[in-house]
Amino acid sequence: xxxxVRFDGVTLGYGRHPVLTDLSFDIPEGDFLGLVGPxxxxxxxxxxxxxxxxxxxxxxxxxxxxxxxxxxxxxxxxDYGFPLKVxxxxxxxRYDRIGIGRRxxxxxxxxxxxxLDHVGIAELAGQPLSALxxxxxxxxxxxxALVGKPNVLVLDEPTTGMDLVATTQILGLVRDLHERDxxxxxxxxxxxxEVANYVERIALVDEGQFRxxxxxxxxxxxxxxxxxxxxxxxxxxxxxRIVLARRASGRVQMHD
Amino acid sequence: xxxxxxxxxxALYGSLVIGLACSVLGVYVVxxxxxxxxxxxxxxxxxxxxxxxxxxxxxVEAFGLTSQPVALSLIVTLLAAMLFSGGTRHRLPPxxxxxxxxxxxxxxxxxxxxxxxxxxxxxxxxxxxxLGITRRDTVVLLAISTPVLLLHAVFYKEFLFVSFxxxxxxxxxxxVTRWNLLLYFTLGLVxxxxxxxxxxxxVFNFLVLPAVTGLLVARSMGGMFAVAVxxxxxxxxxxxSLSVPFxxxxxxxxxxxxxxxxxxxxxxxLAQRR
Numbered sequence: 001x002x003x004x005v006r007f008d009g010v011t012l013g014y015g016r017h018p019v020l021t022d023l024s025f026d027i028p029e030g031d032f033l034g035l036v037g038p039x040x041x042x043x044x045x046x047x048x049x050x051x052x053x054x055x056x057x058x059x060x061x062x063x064x065x066x067x068x069x070x071x072x073x074x075x076x077x078x079d080y081g082f083p084l085k086v087x088x089x090x091x092x093x094r095y096d097r098i099g100i101g102r103r104x105x106x107x108x109x110x111x112x113x114x115x116l117d118h119v120g121i122a123e124l125a126g127q128p129l130s131a132l133x134x135x136x137x138x139x140x141x142x143x144x145a146l147v148g149k150p151n152v153l154v155l156d157e158p159t160t161g162m163d164l165v166a167t168t169q170i171l172g173l174v175r176d177l178h179e180r181d182x183x184x185x186x187x188x189x190x191x192x193x194e195v196a197n198y199v200e201r202i203a204l205v206d207e208g209q210f211r212x213x214x215x216x217x218x219x220x221x222x223x224x225x226x227x228x229x230x231x232x233x234x235x236x237x238x239x240x241r242i243v244l245a246r247r248a249s250g251r252v253q254m255h256d
Numbered sequence: 257x258x259x260x261x262x263x264x265x266x267a268l269y270g271s272l273v274i275g276l277a278c279s280v281l282g283v284y285v286v287x288x289x290x291x292x293x294x295x296x297x298x299x300x301x302x303x304x305x306x307x308x309x310x311x312x313x314x315x316v317e318a319f320g321l322t323s324q325p326v327a328l329s330l331i332v333t334l335l336a337a338m339l340f341s342g343g344t345r346h347r348l349p350p351x352x353x354x355x356x357x358x359x360x361x362x363x364x365x366x367x368x369x370x371x372x373x374x375x376x377x378x379x380x381x382x383x384x385x386x387l388g389i390t391r392r393d394t395v396v397l398l399a400i401s402t403p404v405l406l407l408h409a410v411f412y413k414e415f416l417f418v419s420f421x422x423x424x425x426x427x428x429x430x431x432v433t434r435w436n437l438l439l440y441f442t443l444g445l446v447x448x449x450x451x452x453x454x455x456x457x458x459v460f461n462f463l464v465l466p467a468v469t470g471l472l473v474a475r476s477m478g479g480m481f482a483v484a485v486x487x488x489x490x491x492x493x494x495x496x497s498l499s500v501p502f503x504x505x506x507x508x509x510x511x512x513x514x515x516x517x518x519x520x521x522x523x524x525x526l527a528q529r530r
Binding site: 081082092128 | 287411474479480
């Protein structure tokens with residue numbers, strides 16, 4: 001299987017201050033990887049290195065030739081105050097292909113409508129972005145990521161601030177895109193329980209520690225207890241994995 | 257009444273050019289929530305003029321820059337624009353940096369002009385004199401504004417992308433820093449030239465109020481630009497036409513008209529929501 005991204009002894013940080021050291025892992029073609037950790041743990045730092053927007057302090061990050069990412073940013077990175085229509089936002093995903101100083105063609109517009117159709121909101125193409133629900137906004141951003149025909153779909157905290165229904169629908173859509181289109185997916189999240197039931201592999205990052213592997217291996221109680229530094233229990237409810245932190249009294253609480 | 261207005265037609269044309277250029281750039285200023293960058297750059301531009309006058313009074317030539325206050329003002333403004341266009345990963349929050357620059361530039365302008373030779377006579381450089389715009393001044397304003405507006409028309413989608421979603425633009429290979437620098441450079445250029453005629457307050461008005469009017473009623477980017485330009489030109493024309501025959505100060509009259517147009521836009525928005 002082709003390796004799309006390879007980290008080899010990578011140290012990441014800002015300025016001269018390392019945040020994460022000696023990271024070595026691969027993202028193979030067809031992977032469905034969840035990058036999970038609490039806020040401030042360094043997930044976004046790893047993401048930036050994958051996307052080439054942050055250079056490593058040490059080590060090498062190698063990407064397959066011609067590799068193209070479809071990036072879905074965190075919702076608060078996008079300013080919904082702009083009077084943009086849904087189609088205008090999706091077209092942005094083709095801006096680099098259209099070229100600097102050139103206008104989108106009829107073909108670009110058709111591809112944008114097709115991408116909206118692919119995520120189930122083609123009828124919203126002419127609507128103002130600001131008028132959409134949280135889930136519809138996220139679908140718009142996913143359509144924008146898809147319209148550039150990426151090799152890897154990268155989603156940064158795709159369900160933050162969404163209710164249970166919208167969260168389930170968005171995660172279901174991402175899984176469909178992976179299974180139906182054989183799209184390689186990297187999903188970044190602070191919510192282990194959300195990601196655990198969708199992805200095939202997990203990379204856990206917390207307080208400088210990094211562990212990556214198949215879901216069954218990483219979601220072991222011993223591994224999680226070691227990474228989080230507290231006793232952790234993994235329960236199964238209706239076929240869904242739920243990670244719980246064991247309290248001192250012996251009772252458990254859910255780990256987000 | 258029309259005869260009196262026509263007597264100042266060159267000043268009217270100049271006001272329209274300033275209104276047009278600032279309204280277009282103002283769309284980015286308002287959408288990017290950097291309205292105080294406009295105020296700070298206008299204030300820094302005026303401090304640049306004051307610095308030139310002060311140094312000139314001391315007999316300092318500085319490669320001939322002090323005899324050309326506009327040239328020194330332009331250099332200072334563009335340097336400040338470059339500083340403001342920098343990233344946000346600094347210890348100082350961006351708005352604190354802008355506020356500090358605004359306060360210091362305002363104070364420096366007043367102090368320098370107070371100690372400049374015949375400083376009182378030069379106050380007009382700082383407060384602007386819109387009625388004093390000549391045909392030559394209008395040509396200069398057009399010569400600056402036309403390439404800036406053409407640049408914005410050609411690179412509309414690039415300026416829009418880096419303004420709307422920098423992180424995604426970066427992942428698609430856009431040099432966000434360079435596009436931001438170009439945007440701020442054009443902003444500094446227009447402000448530095450408009451400032452000498454319109455003054456800090458009127459330039460600030462043209463950068464903010466027409467764009468706000470556009471944002472209130474438009475449902476698309478094209479609509480926002482169209483309404484902003486329309487509001488900027490209308491405010492300049494109506495304000496000018498009211499101020500001359502009724503002997504009102506021109507800049508505040510233009511600003512009052514801008515405010516009235518924004519109020520009407522707000523009422524329209526309220527009506528649309530019902």
